[in-house]
Amino acid sequence: MSLDPEKFLRGLFDEAVRAAAPARCLAAHLPPAPKGRTIVIGAGKAAASMAKVVEDHWRGPLEGLVITRYGHGEPLEHIRLVEAGHPVPDAEGARAAEAILDLVSDLDADDLVLCLFSGGGSSLLAMPGPGITLQDKQKINKALLMSGASIGEMNTVRKKLSALKGGRLAVAAWPARVVTLMISDVPGDDPSVIASGPTVPDLTSVAEARDILARYGIDVPLSVAAFLESEAAIPPKADHPAFAAAETHVIATPQASLQAAADLARSQGIEPVILGDRIEGEAREVARVMAGIARQVREHGQPAQRPAVLISGGETTVTVKASGASTGRGGRNAEFLLAFALAMAGEDAIYALAADTDGIDGTEDNAGAVYSPATLARAKGLSLEAAEYLARHDAYGFFQRLGGLVMTGPTRTNVNDFRAILVL
Structure with a gap:
């Protein structure tokens, strides 16, 4: 199968946004x-x-x-x-x-x-x-x-x-x-x-x-x-x-947009699994759970055989400690993806995108970000310590340095977060 993973994931996100257009x-x-x-x-x-x-x-x-x-x-x-x-x-x-x-x-x-x-x-x-x-x-x-x-x-x-x-x-x-x-x-x-x-x-x-x-x-x-x-x-x-x-x-609704993305994935020969339209929780904790599910697909063919894409929506949260630990620019989707990158540790054949369907991740100018198995290696080559960026809630800064931000501008709709994890 000839597939550009990042282009595929961006296509799913764009389809989810289109489905919610007024x-x-x-x-x-x-x-x-x-x-x-x-x-x-x-x-x-x-x-x-x-x-x-x-x-x-x-x-x-x-x-x-x-x-x-x-x-x-x-x-x-x-x-x-x-x-x-x-x-x-x-x-x-x-x-x-x-x-x-x-x-x-x-x-x-x-x-x-x-x-x-x-x-x-x-x-x-x-x-x-x-x-x-x-x-x-x-x-x-x-x-x-x-x-x-x-x-x-x-x-x-x-x-x-x-x-x-x-x-x-x-x-x-x-x-x-x-x-x-x-x-x-x-x-x-x-x-x-x-x-x-x-x-x-x-x-x-x-x-x-x-x-x-x-x-x-x-x-x-x-x-x-x-x-x-x-x-x-x-x-x-x-x-x-x-x-x-x-x-x-x-x-x-978020579910209708997830379903539109799933239909597009299936039409391209990728089995979609909708994990839920109302997933909540701390962004970095949700990321660790999603990483575990992605490994289960790759290693055991559950809950779907490869190639598959795990699709989810909802609204994660980011708790900024009162101690002033945050010195960076965040966004819950970019923070999810940075935590996901650390959890995956560069393992092969897994790619991901997380973005807000309104085109604005929190208060920044990006919708979200994309991850590939090369993300952490590229970061190391630029002397970027992913764990340090996560600790200060600077996921935007991390993916900006890597060229991994998803930029759409205002989409003029909003059905909350969209996450897609491709397992090849």
């Missing part, structure tokens, strides 16, 4: 036009591309506002676009969130609020609850990002500290009809977790949010602590009439 999956879910106004609002890394599809297919007048991360915008004609900070919220996002609240207020039952949410929406829809400053919310967000907390845990906290998330947006828009279209970037595709569920009932409690902050040792500002003791932190009840009239559709 242009491919959104138009079929558009609701009929209402008697009254159509207000389009949204937040997330895919918000601009989702709004573009709405504009291209909508028949009738519409207006609205969507928020996306800096650099992820697209030209829009009728819907206002705001670019704002992610993963840490900023003043642009806060102002835009207030404008969204103004847009959906004072509507009636003849009006439609079409909501477009994707990964990143939680940070971008940054309107703090009463009495909480943006600075305090930023502090909590930064601490959570470095703590190793899962996306579900982070969003449990975010929902409690928001004026719009955790179903509050739907309540604000009532009695207008609310239809929400979501692209999932979370394990399990739970609509209440995607973008922290602005139009979906929040079934978690304030006590859970306080417990998460305590468990991860987060230093809680006084304003946040006071808010979490107030009635304002309690989410709207699930039996509120706003939720009975609302519709929610998850239009793209």
